[in-house]
Amino acid sequence: MNEVLNKKYPYLSNFFETAISQERLFHSIILYGSNQYIQYALALELARQLNCLEDKRPDCDCQNCRWIKTNKHPAVMTISKIDNKSDDSKTVISEEQINMVLDTLVNSSDYHRVFIFCDAEIKKLSEDENKEYQEFISTGFNTPQEGKEDKLWYPEGINNTCFTSVAANSMLKSIEEPSSHITFIFLTNNKDDLISTIVSRSQAFYVADTKNTYYTTDFFKKYFANYPEFKRSDALDFAQALLLYRNNNNVEASYVIDCLQYYLTELIKANSDNKILVNKIYKDIKRTELSKKMLNAYIKEQTVFEDLAFYFTE
Numbered sequence: 001m002n003e004v005l006n007k008k009y010p011y012l013s014n015f016f017e018t019a020i021s022q023e024r025l026f027h028s029i030i031l032y033g034s035n036q037y038i039q040y041a042l043a044l045e046l047a048r049q050l051n052c053l054e055d056k057r058p059d060c061d062c063q064n065c066r067w068i069k070t071n072k073h074p075a076v077m078t079i080s081k082i083d084n085k086s087d088d089s090k091t092v093i094s095e096e097q098i099n100m101v102l103d104t105l106v107n108s109s110d111y112h113r114v115f116i117f118c119d120a121e122i123k124k125l126s127e128d129e130n131k132e133y134q135e136f137i138s139t140g141f142n143t144p145q146e147g148k149e150d151k152l153w154y155p156e157g158i159n160n161t162c163f164t165s166v167a168a169n170s171m172l173k174s175i176e177e178p179s180s181h182i183t184f185i186f187l188t189n190n191k192d193d194l195i196s197t198i199v200s201r202s203q204a205f206y207v208a209d210t211k212n213t214y215y216t217t218d219f220f221k222k223y224f225a226n227y228p229e230f231k232r233s234d235a236l237d238f239a240q241a242l243l244l245y246r247n248n249n250n251v252e253a254s255y256v257i258d259c260l261q262y263y264l265t266e267l268i269k270a271n272s273d274n275k276i277l278v279n280k281i282y283k284d285i286k287r288t289e290l291s292k293k294m295l296n297a298y299i300k301e302q303t304v305f306e307d308l309a310f311y312f313t314e
């Protein structure tokens with residue numbers, strides 16, 4: 001995985017790396033959160049991992065990696081109101097663009113096709129945006145357009161204005177019945193910015209605009225020593241330990257869940273040969289997403305942690 005992403009998003013990097021290596025990546029992915037630039041970087045890196053002809057290492061120089069990094073790969077396309085279009089509409093992803101996407105799907109290809117749907121602007125970047133831009137560019141990646149004068153191409157979240165329900169609905173069939181070598185990735189601020197028919201057919205990942213680059217996992221080891229066995233008598237203790245960790249270290253409750261997710265992806269790596277166990281871990285990771293949703297809905301943290309702890313004893 002690209003080193004910047006690895007450092008900033010160890011959990012997502014780990015998760016996607018294992019999902020790709022086990023060919024379990026969903027055909028339609030939504031990345032949501034406030035930072036579209038990092039989402040774009042992640043989408044491009046996924047495209048690279050899906051197409052690499054060698055060992056997927058960050059500095060790989062195979063033809064596919066080279067093309068994807070320079071954003072010139074014929075099968076990895078950014079679809080926005082200003083990218084990959086031949087008509088005059090300036091404010092929306094047009095039906096012509098969608099038809100172009102659907103047309104390319106008719107023919108088989110040796111490549112794994114990746115379509116990155118986002119909004120985009122050529123604009124003057126703020127200091128923070130520029131810093132992030134340069135950081136990612138320095139790892140060898142390029143945006144789809146170079147920009148003009150002091151303005152640069154920058155991704156924005158897709159929404160119902162630039163990606164109308166008519167355009168979105170005309171893609172549903174392809175999302176529902178995908179062929180094996182196609183991945184759709186939607187970048188957005190909020191899942192509610194996309195029509196529900198797309199959301200329900202996709203796997204959504206929250207890309208936090210986080211400054212935490214390190215996940216603590218040590219304190220899980222005690223409770224997960226016999227995983228997937230989990231003692232019922234330990235559940236309340238475990239919930240209490242999560243809460244204590246959150247309070248003593250002054251971190252967000254969702255960060256504690258992030259740590260647990262990271263720990264679980266490490267377990268996948270360590271047990272990749274054990275298919276049954278890996279399936280169970282994926283199920284558990286999915287359940288931790290529910291805990292995050294509960295936190296977002298302002299359910300009491302203690303309740304969320306206890307609920308999660310008892311889930312593990314089932």
Ligand SMILES: [Zn+2]
Pocket residue numbers: 051052053054055056057060061062063064065066
């Ligand atoms: Zn490669």
